[in-house]
Amino acid sequence: ATSFMASMHCRAARLQQLQCHFTWDLKKDVDLKNLSTRLQDHIKLQLGQRGAVARSYSFLAYVRYSFHKEALSLLNQSEETIRERHGDESERRLIVTYGDMAWLKYHLNLLPLQVKYPTGSSASLLPEVYGEQAWTYLKLSKSYYLQAVDSFRKALEIQTDDIEWNAGYAIALFRTEEETEEPPSIKQLHFALELNPDDAVLQSMLAVKLGAYKKYKEAEGLLKKALKTDPDNPHVSRYVGKYFRNHHQLDESIDLLERALKRTTQSSFIHHQLALCYKRKKIAEQSHKYSSVESSSDSCLFRFGDFHYHHKRNEAQAIVHYTKKLKKIAERRLSRNPGDGEALALLGQVARAEGNRKEAAEFYEKALNCDKDNEEYLSALCELRLELQ
Known part of the structure; x- marks a missing residue:
């Protein structure tokens, strides 16, 4: 038993000297399902530079290493892709893949441990290793960008x-x-x-x-x-x-x-971009809808917002002016009629645009109390409650 423990300790020490995903101290405090989906999309759509697909295979193997058979298959595909794309230059680019293989076999308790390529000292790495490490950080999460x-x-x-x-x-x-x-x-x-x-x-x-x-x-x-x-x-x-x-x-x-x-149906980035487009389109539409029925001074402020929006190309300032005016219009209407559901919903929309989801939900609840069958208010409230969970 003592000999076995010493052998395991020796193997673990050797593994720590390798340069690969298992030794780069990658904190898995990210959405692993989303990361897996992104890597699978990169592979399926063959996205990126010529070495990108091989890197995606290797990184995906690390993300899914607990599924040992799948992970080994992914690493074999990484090696095969690297050899196909880099030919005689393959060995230096296989350092990380071989390191991942060694770690995976260690977790599977497969003997003997064989590392096919030395990695050099940890103080000075080959550019291929620095490059793969950098791409890994870039794909992992925002906290690793620097x-x-x-x-x-x-x-x-x-x-x-x-x-x-x-x-x-x-x-x-x-x-x-x-x-x-x-x-x-x-x-x-x-x-x-x-x-x-x-x-x-x-x-x-x-x-x-x-x-x-x-x-x-x-x-x-x-x-x-x-x-x-x-x-x-x-x-x-x-x-x-x-x-x-x-x-x-x-x-x-x-x-x-x-x-x-x-x-790429699961892309959170594209879903987010679409949501921003729809939100800004709705704000602009609501702004012009209300400006057509309010006072001339209100219309002047809307035109000032339009100036920022269309001519100075400063969208942030335009939205500030639009939301400020919408809030003023809604509050004026509520002072005349506290049961104005449309005005309450408008305040909910403004609060949501400003990122105040809890306040937005409260306004939509009040709007629904005034107009119980309004599907638009109900839909917005359901979305907000899901976002707040």
Whole structure:
């Protein structure tokens, strides 16, 4: 028994020296079902750079390692895909996959433990390892994005012009940086596109960034290229849809996102983008509906909101003006008639737009008390109660 325990301790110590998903201290405090779905979509739709599908197989094996047979199959598919795509360069790119295999066999208590490739010291890794680590952080959750930036930088210190690491670094910067006069992501996206001019995802992301800085001509040229190059890629659709939403082309955004949803039905990002489009469309419609029956001073404020919305392209300011005015209109109507269900529902809509779901639910409950058979109020209340659970 002592000999067996010593052997297990020795194996565990050797395993800790490997570079793989099992040793990167990945906290599984994320929605694993959602992560599994995203990785399965990447595999099914063959999304990403040429090494992306192999990485998705390997990462999915780690996420589902308790399903041992499935996980082993996924790792074998990862190895096969890497060998098909990288040929003579495969061994360095198999370091993480082999490390995951060794850990999985340890959990299955399979002997002997065989690690097919040494990983080097933990202080200085090969760029292929830094790159795979960075992509893992990027796919895992928002809390790991800054670690992704750091790992991509380390990979690029060694392989400056690598297409995959430059693309990943651009995406990581896009997701993490604050708005500044010259955001680093714009420069990095341009550089990544110099290395790989036909990457439609990077084209659509750069368009979103350029649009935010009023460089509309270049942005719209990139959108056309992206939609021509890879029109069915849901990642392209989601960023082009975001551009349309940011620039008030809500119908175009909704159409594009709904088509993308047919290819990746469980995408939380696309569902969220669609929800934002519908919410903003409804706010705009309600604003104009009420402005047509209120005073001239109210209409002036609505026109001020329209100015921000259509001309200054400042959607946030426009929504602030619209919601402020809607609230004022609703409160005025309630002062005249405390049982005005439509006004109470309007306050519920404003509270929901501002993120106050509990307050919104309370307003819709009051609205239903005034108009018990109103399906719109009931539907909104049910949605809010689900969100509050």
